[in-house]
Amino acid sequence: xxxxxxxxxxxxxxxxxxxxxxxxxxxxxxxxxxxxxxxxxxxxxxxxxxxxxxxxxxxxxxxxxxxxxxxxxxxxxxxxxxxxxxxxxxxxxxxxxxxxxxxxxxxxxxxxxxxxxxxxxxxxxxxxxxxxxxxxxxxxxxxxxxxxxxxxxxxxxxxxxxxxxxxxxxxxxxxxxxxxxxxxxxxxxxxxxxxxxxxxxxxxxxxxxxxxxxxxxxxxxxxxxxxxxxxxxxxxxxxxxxxxxxxxxxxxxxxxxxxxxxxxxxxxxxxxxxxxxxxxxxxxxxxxxxxxxxxxxxxxxxxxxxxxxxxxxxxxxxxxxxxxxxxxxxxxxxxxxxxxxxxxxxxxxxxxxxxxxxxxxxxxxxxxxxxxxxxxxxxxxxxxxxxxxxxxxxxxxxxxxxxxxxxxxxxxxxxxxxxxxxxxxxxxxxxxxxxxxxxxxxxxxxxxxxxxxxxxxxxxxxxxxxxxxxxxxxxxxxxxxxxxxxxxxxxxxxxxxxxxxxxxxxxxxxxxxxxxxxxxxxxxxxxxxxxxxxxxxxxxxxxxxxxxxxxxxxxxxxxxxxxxxxxxxxxxxxxxxxxxxxxxxxxxxxxxxxxxxxxxxxxxxxxxxxxxxxxxxxxxxxxxxxxxxxxxxxxxxxxxxxxxxxxxxxxxxxx
DNA sequence: GCGGATCAG
DNA sequence: ATGGCTGATCCGC
Ligand SMILES: Nc1ccn([C@H]2C[C@H](O)[C@@H](COP(=O)(O)OP(=O)(O)OP(=O)(O)O)O2)c(=O)n1
Ligand SMILES: [Mg+2]
Numbered sequence: 001x002x003x004x005x006x007x008x009x010x011x012x013x014x015x016x017x018x019x020x021x022x023x024x025x026x027x028x029x030x031x032x033x034x035x036x037x038x039x040x041x042x043x044x045x046x047x048x049x050x051x052x053x054x055x056x057x058x059x060x061x062x063x064x065x066x067x068x069x070x071x072x073x074x075x076x077x078x079x080x081x082x083x084x085x086x087x088x089x090x091x092x093x094x095x096x097x098x099x100x101x102x103x104x105x106x107x108x109x110x111x112x113x114x115x116x117x118x119x120x121x122x123x124x125x126x127x128x129x130x131x132x133x134x135x136x137x138x139x140x141x142x143x144x145x146x147x148x149x150x151x152x153x154x155x156x157x158x159x160x161x162x163x164x165x166x167x168x169x170x171x172x173x174x175x176x177x178x179x180x181x182x183x184x185x186x187x188x189x190x191x192x193x194x195x196x197x198x199x200x201x202x203x204x205x206x207x208x209x210x211x212x213x214x215x216x217x218x219x220x221x222x223x224x225x226x227x228x229x230x231x232x233x234x235x236x237x238x239x240x241x242x243x244x245x246x247x248x249x250x251x252x253x254x255x256x257x258x259x260x261x262x263x264x265x266x267x268x269x270x271x272x273x274x275x276x277x278x279x280x281x282x283x284x285x286x287x288x289x290x291x292x293x294x295x296x297x298x299x300x301x302x303x304x305x306x307x308x309x310x311x312x313x314x315x316x317x318x319x320x321x322x323x324x325x326x327x328x329x330x331x332x333x334x335x336x337x338x339x340x341x342x343x344x345x346x347x348x349x350x351x352x353x354x355x356x357x358x359x360x361x362x363x364x365x366x367x368x369x370x371x372x373x374x375x376x377x378x379x380x381x382x383x384x385x386x387x388x389x390x391x392x393x394x395x396x397x398x399x400x401x402x403x404x405x406x407x408x409x410x411x412x413x414x415x416x417x418x419x420x421x422x423x424x425x426x427x428x429x430x431x432x433x434x435x436x437x438x439x440x441x442x443x444x445x446x447x448x449x450x451x452x453x454x455x456x457x458x459x460x461x462x463x464x465x466x467x468x469x470x471x472x473x474x475x476x477x478x479x480x481x482x483x484x485x486x487x488x489x490x491x492x493x494x495x496x497x498x499x500x501x502x503x504x505x506x507x508x509x510x511x512x513x514x515x516x517x518x519x520x521x522x523x524x525x526x527x528x529x530x531x532x533x534x535x536x537x538x539x540x541x542x543x544x545x546x547x548x549x550x551x552x553x554x555x556x557x558x559x560x561x562x563x564x565x566x567x568x569x570x571x572x573x574x575x576x577x578x579x580x581x582x583x584x585x586x587x588x589x590x591x592x593x594x595x596x597x598x599x600x601x602x603x604x605x606x607x608x609x610x611x612x613x614x615x616x617x618x619x620x621x622x623x624x625x626x627x628x629x630x631x632x633x634x635x636x637x638x639x640x641x642x643x644x645x646x647x648x649x650x651x652x653x654x655x
Numbered sequence: 656g657c658g659g660a661t662c663a664g
Numbered sequence: 665a666t667g668g669c670t671g672a673t674c675c676g677c
Contacts, residue, residue: 063667074660127664161668164664176664179667229664317673319662351674387670425656435667439658485671 037286037314043171045190050173053189057182066435074321078328085329085347094342102341102357109363110300114276117298118238119365120255121273121281122218122262124211124231125290128157129166131210132200134267145198154187155198156180163202167290172197213266221258231270234278252295259293276303277365283314307362308335315359334360386421387429388412389483394433396478398463404482405462406455412484413451422447422490426454428461429483436475438465447490458484 040047058064124130133150136143143150154169156162162183165174172190174183180199187197211230218225218233226234241249246257255272263269272293273284280303284294296306311333313323329347331337337344338360345353358364388411395401405428416422426448427441440461448454462482469477 058667061665061667067667070660077660158668160666163668177668181666231664317662321661349675383671385671389669391668427657437659441657443656481668483669487671 038170038175039286039289041167041170045172047173049190050186053186054173054182057185062434063179074324078325081325081347082328085343088346090343090346094346098345099342102345105357106341106361106363109358109366110304110361112366113298113300113303113363114365115298116238117251117274117276117296118236118241119275119278119281120235120237120251120258121278121285122214122233122235122259122270123272123282123285123289124214124268124270126164126166127231127268128164128202128207129155129200130268131203131207132157134210135206137267150198153198154195155200156183157200157202159199159201169197210266210268214262214268214270217261217265218258221254234281252293255293255295259291263291277362279316279364280306280362282316283310286314303362307338307360308333310334312337312359317355318359334362383419383421384489385423385485385487386412386416386419387427387483387485388415389429389481391431391481394478394480396476398466401462401466401479401482402459405458405484406451408482408484409451409455409458412454412486413449416449416486421486422449423486423488424448424490425486425488426457426461427485427487428458428465429481429485430462430465430479431481431483432469432475433478433480434475435480438468440464441485443488447488448486454484454486 132155133143135141145153145155151166152168154166154172154174156165156169156174158164158180160180162174162176162178162180164176165183169183169187172183172186174186174197184197187195207230211227215225215227215233218235221237221240222235224236228234237251237254240246241251241254246254251274255274259270259272269291271285271289271291273281273287273296274293275281275284275296276298280296284296287294296302312318312326312331313320315334318326326332326337329340329343331340337356341357341360344356344360347353348356388408390404390408392404395404424445424447425441425443427439429437429439431437442457442461444457448457466477469475
């Protein structure tokens with residue numbers, strides 16, 4: 001459970017035979033295809049077929065086995081939470097004061113949303129792939145393969161791991177974070193052997209250049225724009241629109257022209273979301289992809305209508321597990337989230353509950369803008385940690401492990417030096433060949449950045465894991481990945497702290513004005529780091545069809561999930577779902593009819609007291625404008641964090 | 656402070 | 665046979 005959501009489960013079991021299709025559909029809803037963030041495009045192959053292939057390729061692999069284990073764990077947690085919730089009687093036990101408090105909060109969110117749709121989120125389409133196409137244009141070469149235009153055939157960027165896919169490939173279910181070999185199978189099988197997936201090599205350096213090029217264009221519209229990743233930009237058009245005549249002041253026209261410029265000058269298409277707040281704009285940016293835009297008119301009615309139909313999974317921060325979790329409580333879209341807003345506070349902890357409450361009414365943007373906009377100097381500004389991790393052929397001998405760890409530390413040391421960072425906490429990450437992950441950390445009193453110092457600590461931590469693993473009979477100490485992270489940075493550039501705080505304050509007062517960027521605490525120099533592919537060390541020459549390295553990750557957990565869901569029986573979930581619905585109906589009835597009863601001495605674990613506490617927390621968050629004050633060490637320096645939420649929280653007062 | 660889980664791109 | 669990497673947050677203990 002992280003921020004916005006929590007864990008989830010719900011895919012129970014059922015006799016797979018009778019409800020195979022139903023199970024498939026159901027599972028895919030919990031996954032990425034149906035209700036994931038992505039949109040299902042026309043011409044796609046049946047998701048049941050896609051899922052079946054993924055399952056077939058996956059079953060039996062260590063990776064898949066581990067995914068199943070993880071899924072079962074999350075399911076258990078969901079069950080626990082559900083039982084606890086039911087035992088406590090749900091929100092019917094909530095005191096009226098608490099309910100009133102929640103509603104007051106909701107009102108506040110709804111009333112303070114910005115009154116105009118001037119926030120724009122630009123998200124590049126199939127970014128890495130589009131860059132490859134752009135390159136052909138720039139170099140005058142043909143964007144085709146064996147006489148066929150790349151857009152007409154399934155293409156991905158990445159070999160062992162898919163970084164992104166073009167839209168043709170997406171029809172086959174090929175997506176980011178999918179293992180290359182599975183992507184190949186999807187295309188081969190679904191096309192009955194007629195089509196072969198084309199893999200392009202990743203070129204991070206080039207993507208960074210294109211990204212900068214796009215940024216420079218967008219900065220003409222908002223010099224304070226914020227960039228969340230190479231392909232995502234957060235723009236506030238308020239000033240630009242007020243300035244004068246562009247597009248007769250119509251946001252949609254301005255954005256349309258803006259995108260046209262990016263296309264013409266960078267040869268890259270992008271999509272945009274236009275809304276009163278950045279979070280909403282972010283959600284909208286996905287609705288008319290590719291090469292499209294979606295405008296969400298301001299106003300409570302407009303936004304409530306929009307949110308009502310919105311699947312929770314579309315809310316940034318609600319991932320696969322959270323979606324499942326919510327679904328277990330009968331919550332699939334934001335209307336249901338709103339209907340159950342009281343329950344939310346009984347089910348989740350403060351951060352999560354507050355986040356979901358906002359989501360239920362699209363209540364973002366009321367706070368102040370994250371003046372972190374001033375971080376033009378480099379995104380590392382508010383960086384809190386730095387890490388390196390590498391996958392390799394499994395090793396176990398101390399010397400081999402050590403050797404791999406050294407490589408990691410070497411790289412980490414270089415990056416830290418380049419960024420002028422020093423931290424006092426070292427965290428070692430170990431992934432066994434079975435995909436079981438361990439992390440062990442040690443917080444020291446001195447800040448380090450030297451490869452040797454870091455290695456020394458990391459090595460001890462890894463050996464600690466070795467001992468723990470060897471002490472168990474269910475695991476084998478064969479590791480496929482080693483990672484090292486350093487955080488708890490020292491406060492640098494003395495004196496910067498206070499001024500920065502004032503700086504933020506000033507920005508707020510002046511209404512997000514364009515105070516120049518530049519300052520920055522960042523004593524060091526400048527970065528420009530970038531992770532590169534893996535460059536220097538030739539090692540991974542790695543081309544398409546690669547074989548060695550490769551690895552994967554979540555995102556596809558969805559597929560795994562899915563696969564797992566297929567292989568598992570569904571009756572359990574079904575039953576629980578029914579029971580829950582039943583209970584919900586009863587509760588709802590009770591609610592509407594007799595309003596709500598106070599039942600005094602709540603012996604439920606969650607008393608009004610606890611609830612009040614959670615509300616209180618949320619109030620505090622509100623008052624602080626959700627601005628994160630992260631004191632970096634004793635310096636008491638305040639820095640804005642570059643999380644997606646900070647990026648998205650638009651300024652309320654700015655009108 | 657630590658470790659696991661989740662999320663995002 | 666083959667399943668990445670970087671950075672961040674939340675929560676329970
Ligand atoms: N798990 C992931 C997801 C994305 N990326 C990289 C490749 C993408 O091209 C880029 C942008 O990510 P998006 O999620 O925006 O995906 P795309 O831009 O590729 O496609 P879309 O058109 O859906 O935005 O980030 C990655 O390396 N690993
Ligand atoms: Mg994109």
